[in-house]
Amino acid sequence: xxxxxxxxxxxxxxxxxxxxxxxxxxxxxxxxxxxxxxxxxxxxxxxxxxxxxxxxxxxxxxxxxxxxxxxxxxxxxxxxxxxxxxxxxxxxxxxxxxxxxxxxxxxxxxxxxxxxxxxxxxxxxxxxxxxxxxxxxxxxxxxxxxxxxxxxxxxxxxxxxxxxxxxxxxxxxxxxxxxxxxxxxxxxxxxxxxxxxxxxxxxxxxxxxxxxxxxxxxxxxxxxxxxxxxxxxxxxxxxxxxxxxxxxxxxxxxxxxxxxxxxxxxxxxxxxxxxxxxxxxxxxx
Numbered sequence: 166x167x168x169x170x171x172x173x174x175x176x177x178x179x180x181x182x183x184x185x186x187x188x189x190x191x192x193x194x195x196x197x198x199x200x201x202x203x204x205x206x207x208x209x210x211x212x213x214x215x216x217x218x219x220x221x222x223x224x225x226x227x228x229x230x231x232x233x234x235x236x237x238x239x240x241x242x243x244x245x246x247x248x249x250x251x252x253x254x255x256x257x258x259x260x261x262x263x264x265x266x267x268x269x270x271x272x273x274x275x276x277x278x279x280x281x282x283x284x285x286x287x288x289x290x291x292x293x294x295x296x297x298x299x300x301x302x303x304x305x306x307x308x309x310x311x312x313x314x315x316x317x318x319x320x321x322x323x324x325x326x327x328x329x330x331x332x333x334x335x336x337x338x339x340x341x342x343x344x345x346x347x348x349x350x351x352x353x354x355x356x357x358x359x360x361x362x363x364x365x366x367x368x369x370x371x372x373x374x375x376x377x378x379x380x381x382x383x384x385x386x387x388x389x390x391x392x393x394x395x396x397x398x399x400x401x402x403x404x405x406x407x408x409x410x411x412x413x414x415x416x417x418x419x420x421x422x423x424x425x426x427x428x429x430x431x432x433x434x435x436x437x438x439x440x441x442x443x444x445x446x447x448x449x450x
Contacts, residue, residue, distance in 0.1 A: 210251065210312040214277040214304065215374055217384065218267040221299040230262070234427075236292040237265070241428045242325050243285035244269070249276020251315055256336055256424035266338070266424065268386070270315065305374035305384060308352055309359045323429035331426040331435070334369075335395035339385040340420045347414035348380055354414075355385065358407035362387070365401065367394035369435040381416060388426075388435050 222233050237255055244253040251270040258264035271277035280286055293300070307315055343351045355373045362371040367390040376382035389395040398404055429435060 210272045210315045212273050213251065213307055213312050213315050214271045214274060215307060216269045216277070217303045217305060218269065219301045220265040220267070222263045222265065223297060232292065233296055233298070236289050238325055238428055240285050240289040243283070244280060245323060247276070247280060247283065249273065249279065253428070255428040257427050259423040259425050304377045306377050308373040308375050308383070309356045310372065323431060323434035325428070327429065327431040327434065329430040330432045331430050333391050334426055335387070335389040335392045336424040336426050337387045337395065338422045338424065339387065340422070341383040341385065342416045343381050343383065343411070343414045344416050345381055351383065351411055351414050354407055354410045355383065358403050361401070361403035362398060365394065365398060367391050368398070369432060390432050
C-alpha cells in the first residue's frame with residue numbers, strides 16, 4: 166500500500182511538465198505564447214462551471230496535513246495550465262486549519278470534465294482515498310462577472326514560487342440564502358454592489374455566484390489586498406445601500422467565512438481585470 170506522503174510525491178511528479186494534455190473542450194481554442202510556458206492554449210468561457218469543494222482534514226494527523234497540502238498545491242499548479250481552466254483557488258479557513266475550500270472554475274462542461282482525466286487530478290484523488298478526507302461539493306453559476314468577463318479573470322501566471330503578497334490580505338466568502346420571491350431582486354442588488362466594490366482601492370475580486378441546484382443560495386467572494394481595505398468596504402455607500410436593500414430578502418442570516426489564501430498568493434493572481442495582454446493570450450473568435 167502506498168502511504169500518504171508517497172502519494173503526495175506522486176502528485177508532484179504528475180505535473181511535470183506543467184501543461185496538461187489538451188482538452189477536447191467544445192469552446193474555441195487558440196494558440197498562445199503564454200509567459201513561463203504556463204498555458205499553451207486558451208478558451209473563451211461559454212457556460213462556465215464554478216465548483217466549490219470543501220474539504221475537512223483530520224486535525225490530529227499532522228503528516229496528513231502536510232501531504233494533503235503538498236498534493237493540493239501540485240494539483241492546483243498543474244490545473245491552471247489546462248486548456249479551459251480559468252481559476253483554481255486554494256483557501257484555508259482562517260479559524261480552522263483543518264478546513265479548506267477550493268474554487269475551481271472552468272470555461273465549460275467539457276473542460277471541467279477533462280480535468281478529472283488528467284494525471285494530476287487522478288494523483289490528488291488517490292491521495293484523497295488514502296487520507297480519509299471529508300468532502301462536500303457544490304456547483305455554482307456566475308452572476309457577476311458574466312461569462313464574457315470570466316474569460317479574462319484568470320490566474321494563468323500564478324506559481325508556487327510566487328512571493329506571498331496576501332499575508333495581510335482578506336478573502337471572505339459570504340453565504341446567503343434568500344426568499345424564493347426575492348431571487349431576482351437579490352441578484353440585481355448584488356450586481357450593483359459588486360460592480361461598485363470592484364472600483365474600490367485594493368479590491369482584487371468581488372464575485373457573485375448562484376447555486377445551480379438551489380436558486381435561493383448565493384455566495385459572494387470578496388478579496389482585498391489588505392484587511393484595512395476590506396474593513397473600509399463596510400463603510401462605503403454602495404455596501405450600506407446593499408445591506409439595507411437585501412435585509413428583508415434573507416431566508417436565514419448571512420454567514421461569512423474568512424480564509425487565508427494558499428494559492429494563488431500574488432495579488433496579480435487574484436486581481437479581477439482583463440489580463441489578456443499581461444498573460445500574453447490570443448483568444449479564439
